[in-house]
Amino acid sequence: MPTVGKSRMLSQVLDAIFEQSYPSIEVILVDDSPGSEASSLLKSISDQYRNHIKCVATGGLGLPAARNFGAGFARGNYLAFCDDDDIWWPGKIEFQVAALKEAELGFHVANYDVVSDDGKNLGDKSEQVRLSFPESLQLSAFAPPSSWLMEKRIFENLRGFDESFLSTEDKDFYLRASMREPILRSGATLWSYRISHGAISRDSSRKLKYNLQLIEKHRAHIIEHGEYARGVMTFAVKLTCASKDKKNTCRVVRLYLKSSASFKTKLYFVVYSGFWSIFSETAARKVS
Incomplete structure (x- = not known):
């Protein structure tokens, strides 16, 4: 512990x-x-x-x-x-x-x-x-x-x-x-x-930084297994939207569009990303 x-x-x-x-x-x-x-x-x-x-x-x-x-x-x-x-x-x-x-x-x-x-x-x-x-x-x-x-x-x-x-x-x-x-x-x-606001693990900017590191570390797996990778990628893009980080939101979306996911799944991901970009305050509450 x-x-x-x-x-x-x-x-x-x-x-x-x-x-x-x-x-x-x-x-x-x-x-x-x-x-x-x-x-x-x-x-x-x-x-x-x-x-x-x-x-x-x-x-x-x-x-x-x-x-x-x-x-x-x-x-x-x-x-x-x-x-x-x-x-x-x-x-x-x-x-x-x-x-x-x-x-x-x-x-x-x-x-x-x-x-x-x-x-x-x-x-x-x-x-x-x-x-x-x-x-x-x-x-x-x-x-x-x-x-x-x-x-x-x-x-x-x-x-x-x-x-x-x-x-x-x-x-x-x-x-x-x-x-x-x-x-x-x-x-x-x-x-x-x-949910304890003083906990070691609860820091939104740190969480964003290391979720981006996570998808870079597993980049090859995400591209190869795009259909399954929607879970890890949707969480990452919600974090970038919550932080109003347009540069990294685009970066995450571009990476997923390179994956083997179906056109339908990629379209869903783009719409999902756009939704949370608009409602960034709600996204912030959901990932805090």
Whole structure:
């Protein structure tokens, strides 16, 4: 679990992890506070959960590196990630382990609900799907890393998150993992994703920059598998429209028009891009 020690929910998040019905869970808390900045909150957390939690510090390397650093200390056969403002429900890990064993797969994505900063439920995000690459370019099974449970070998074979990303590293990892083997998303709602404006991952300009980096990294796949790539490309163009970035909106559209997608799909994408260019304020609210 990466943190900069600012989440007022950190104790609640840890309590939820320790309430899991799965019998053996190792918790690694990664302090990603910059420099030598000491976190009194993390010290108190370490004291509170003495002998039940391992606290390590990175010195402020950024979210992908913090996750990689923490994963390096893991001793179990499975890896799961939890952000410091997300709440796992008690049966999450037990269900995911059982689902992977039954399906004979190595990567499970759990369904979740969305909760506002003041605790209001904003609805469920549920899918029942098993897919591989290039279907994964649709992002239909994608969910934040707090959803994930995977066999540790998958993480190690992929060498973790790409640390050149300071946002959107989760989508990149998801795509790379799907190129190796199928991903399963199934089950009832198993955790709560909190929209917290102070979270590490919520920065719209950073999100735009690294989504553009994502589509450049996977450019060849997008061109080859254009029909499937509509998912990853529509999210990218919505970000450029939300930022009123006409140059990059045109750049994203031009790239997709080079793809193997059908004429009908390309036409849809152009109309979609034009719509969000006009209603950029609405786009900004949807991607914030």
